[in-house]
Amino acid sequence: xxxxxxxxxxxxxxxxxxxxxxxxxxxxxxxxxxxxxxxxxxxxxxxxxxxxxxxxxxxxxxxxxxxxxxxxxxxxxxxxxxxxxxxxxxxxxxxxxxxxxxxxxxxxxxxxxxxxxxxxxxxxxxxxxxxxxxxxxxxxxxxxxxxxxxxxxxxxxxxxxxxxxxxxxxxxxxxxxxxxxxxxxxxxxxxxxxxxxxxxxxxxxxxxxxxxxxxxxxxxxxxxxxxxxxxxxxxxxxxxxxxxxxxxxxxxxxxxxxxxxxxxxxxxxxxxxxxxxxxxxxxxxxxxxxxxxxxxxxxxxxxxxxxxxxxxxxxxxxxxxxxxxxxxxxxxxxxxxxxxxxxxxxxxxxxxxxxxxxxxxxxxxxxxxxxxxxxxxxxxxxxxxxxxxxxxxxxxxxxxxxxxxxxxxxxxxxxxxxxxxxxxxxxxxxxxxxxxxxxxxxxxxxxxxxxxxxxxxxxxxxxxxxxxxxxxxxxxxxxxxxxxxxxxxxxxxxxx
Ligand code: FES
Numbered sequence: 056x057x058x059x060x061x062x063x064x065x066x067x068x069x070x071x072x073x074x075x076x077x078x079x080x081x082x083x084x085x086x087x088x089x090x091x092x093x094x095x096x097x098x099x100x101x102x103x104x105x106x107x108x109x110x111x112x113x114x115x116x117x118x119x120x121x122x123x124x125x126x127x128x129x130x131x132x133x134x135x136x137x138x139x140x141x142x143x144x145x146x147x148x149x150x151x152x153x154x155x156x157x158x159x160x161x162x163x164x165x166x167x168x169x170x171x172x173x174x175x176x177x178x179x180x181x182x183x184x185x186x187x188x189x190x191x192x193x194x195x196x197x198x199x200x201x202x203x204x205x206x207x208x209x210x211x212x213x214x215x216x217x218x219x220x221x222x223x224x225x226x227x228x229x230x231x232x233x234x235x236x237x238x239x240x241x242x243x244x245x246x247x248x249x250x251x252x253x254x255x256x257x258x259x260x261x262x263x264x265x266x267x268x269x270x271x272x273x274x275x276x277x278x279x280x281x282x283x284x285x286x287x288x289x290x291x292x293x294x295x296x297x298x299x300x301x302x303x304x305x306x307x308x309x310x311x312x313x314x315x316x317x318x319x320x321x322x323x324x325x326x327x328x329x330x331x332x333x334x335x336x337x338x339x340x341x342x343x344x345x346x347x348x349x350x351x352x353x354x355x356x357x358x359x360x361x362x363x364x365x366x367x368x369x370x371x372x373x374x375x376x377x378x379x380x381x382x383x384x385x386x387x388x389x390x391x392x393x394x395x396x397x398x399x400x401x402x403x404x405x406x407x408x409x410x411x412x413x414x415x416x417x418x419x420x421x422x423x424x425x426x427x428x429x430x431x432x433x434x435x436x437x438x439x440x441x442x443x444x445x446x447x448x449x450x451x452x453x454x455x456x457x458x459x460x461x462x463x464x465x466x467x468x469x470x471x472x473x474x475x476x477x478x479x480x481x482x483x484x485x486x487x488x489x490x491x492x493x494x495x496x497x498x499x500x501x502x503x504x505x506x507x508x509x510x511x512x513x514x515x516x517x518x519x520x521x522x523x524x525x526x527x528x529x530x531x532x533x534x535x536x537x538x539x540x541x542x543x544x545x546x547x548x549x550x551x
Contacts, residue, residue: 056511059119059368060298060321063227067111069433070086075091077263079105079241081417082268084248087117087485088224088402089382089395090274091231092109092410095481098240105268106232107261109275113228115533116276116402121296121317121332123308124150125159125171125219125264126196126508128401130312131378133190138427142379143194145424149407150220153227153413155444162230166323170307172204174213177313181212184312188214206305206359213309221319224403231353238349242503249537251280253392267364268296270391270417276407277535283430286493286503286535289373289397290550291522294332294345295512297352301329318359320484332370337519344512351410365372369513371533374399375485381430382409383416393417401410465545473527475510482506483543484516490524494530507540516540 076336083094086108098104108114120462126146132139175184177195182198182232197217200277204213214514232242234412243263250260258268278285294315304327305320319333333354334347348367375397385392391415398405426432453519463487475498484507485496496516498506505520515532518523524533529540 057368058366059224060366061120061122061294062114062118063366064223065113065225065229065502066230070112070242072243073244073345073413075107075246075261075266076241076263077103078256078267079103080268081270081272081274082104082107083265083274084202084259085115085274085276085277085475086228086232086242086244087113087115087274087276088228088406089273089398089409091235092407093272093274093395093413094240095231095235095238096410096414098235098238100414100418101239102417104235104240104267105237106245107248107259107266108242108244109336109531111244112227112232112242117228117372117406118225118401119296120224120370120402121308121319121330122224122403123171123219123221123317123319123401124152124153124166124215125217125308125401126404127171127173127214127219128378128399128405129173129310130187130214132194132196133183133186135377135379138379139190139194139429143191143426145412145427146404147196147406148437149404152411153507154220155225159303160230160234162227162228162234164230165224166220166227167322168220168458169319171216171219172201172213172307172309174208174210174309175312176209176211178211180313184212184214191216192280193499195374204307204309206303206309206318207356208309208311208316210311217306219308222403223321227300238315247298247531248275250278253389254276255391256263257391258260270393272393272395272413272417273385274395274406275534276371276394277533278385279534280385280536281336283394285381285396286521287392288381289521290337292372292374293336294370294372294400295334295351295367296330296332297348297355297361297367297521298329298330299361300325301362302326302360303327305329305359318353329355329359330360330398331359331361334355344510348512353546367512369509370400371399371524372402373397373522380428382412382428383425383430385430386513387431390485390493395432417536423548461472465495466541468493471511473511475506475508481543483517483545484509484540486514488527493545494527495545496527496539497543499541500536501538501540502536
């Protein structure tokens with residue numbers, strides 16, 4: 056129903072083992088682009104590296120993206136002021152590292168150099184775009200302003216970054232996995248981290264046992280082991296994506312800075328295929344995701360000639376307060392616990408840049424980007440955002456109880472419908488499947504207790520506070536939660 060083109064066009068791997076090694080120099084949690092890049096680079100230094108992935112390689116955010124490999128991150132350069140040159144250097148270095156590594160190792164990942172564009176359909180926004188061009192050029196980027204783009208997408212002007220790239224992210228990750236193993240690393244899928252005791256060594260507890268490690272790298276998108284207050288410093292959002300054959304070629308990558316519509320192509324032997332993103336929303340908001348998918352498909356038909364929706368999926372992003380990722384020490388006192396998170400929609404270069412930085416940090420080496428990405432940085436501007444982010448969370452902690460109580464009971468649920476409601480003394484999240492069976496679980500997220508909301512396209516319970524997602528039987532689909540929703544068996548007759 057919702058599976059990305061990247062996951063559907065690559066074979067799953069068989070890296071599942073019953074027993075974990077008891078020790079490693081470095082345990083990397085998460086086999087997305089940040090985790091796999093870090094693992095490969097550290098394995099190449101001769102360390103014993105163990106990667107643990109709860110699902111499958113690239114099965115999380117990295118396999119559910121539009122996979123633009125670019126230093127153009129919306130309109131960030133005019134916003135981050137004096138940090139712009141360092142940010143530009145690190146993101147360009149990440150892009151070039153992928154390009155040169157692909158050339159050196161021969162990993163087949165459909166890598167193509169293309170121009171990247173951020174455009175607007177609003178004439179009043181043109182001065183901002185020109186400001187962005189000036190900031191990007193000052194930061195050393197190959198940027199210019201163009202009045203027209205092709206396809207037109209109703210644009211009245213665009214910022215263009217020349218010679219960026221796009222690729223197939225899962226082919227790249229599977230290639231990195233093989234390179235990591237060739238360098239002596241190990242990757243085990245289907246193992247979820249459940250706890251951590253920091254020390255020398257640290258002990259990582261998992262669903263398959265415990266592992267001791269000198270260094271632990273948490274690259275799980277939203278960091279598990281929330282001891283750095285990340286829940287208050289990250290905002291989860293989702294963009295929907297549709298893909299399929301189209302009646303025209305698209306050359307380059309495109310993003311509308313106001314509507315968030317995003318367009319790129321994918322090479323196929325059978326003709327043009329486009330990937331279109333959009334319908335940006337905050338995870339767990341009470342939105343009709345099915346209706347949003349339909350709206351996005353209509354937009355894609357009209358603007359880029361999409362013939363048929365062959366794939367659809369959602370990209371799940373975490374943004375930091377100042378839009379610069381958090382990469383480095385997990386908390387101010389951490390000496391061997393590392394984190395990489397908060398790439399917004401730009402995880403392909405962001406995750407790669409994180410790997411390049413973490414390689415040096417774990418080795419105790421200087422890196423010019425350490426301060427830029429320091430997860431423990433603080434600024435007054437960020438403090439303002441912190442207040443507003445947490446006000447949103449407070450709304451979901453308190454307000455949703457009222458909303459839930461006004462919903463009807465369970466017995467009247469039709470197939471395909473879901474509800475959060477009170478049942479006895481519990482708040483219950485209930486879903487009736489297409490076969491008529493009722494699935495009931497506790498409605499409080501096991502991370503910090505917000506009430507979940509139903510996502511009717513992916514048939515998941517999504518938490519509005521920090522973005523955890525659960526299947527209809529309560530199993531974790533996406534963290535930060537690591538425990539399933541509480542099981543609440545509810546007999547049909549009791550539901551009446
Ligand atoms: Fe934090 Fe649900 S993800 S409370």
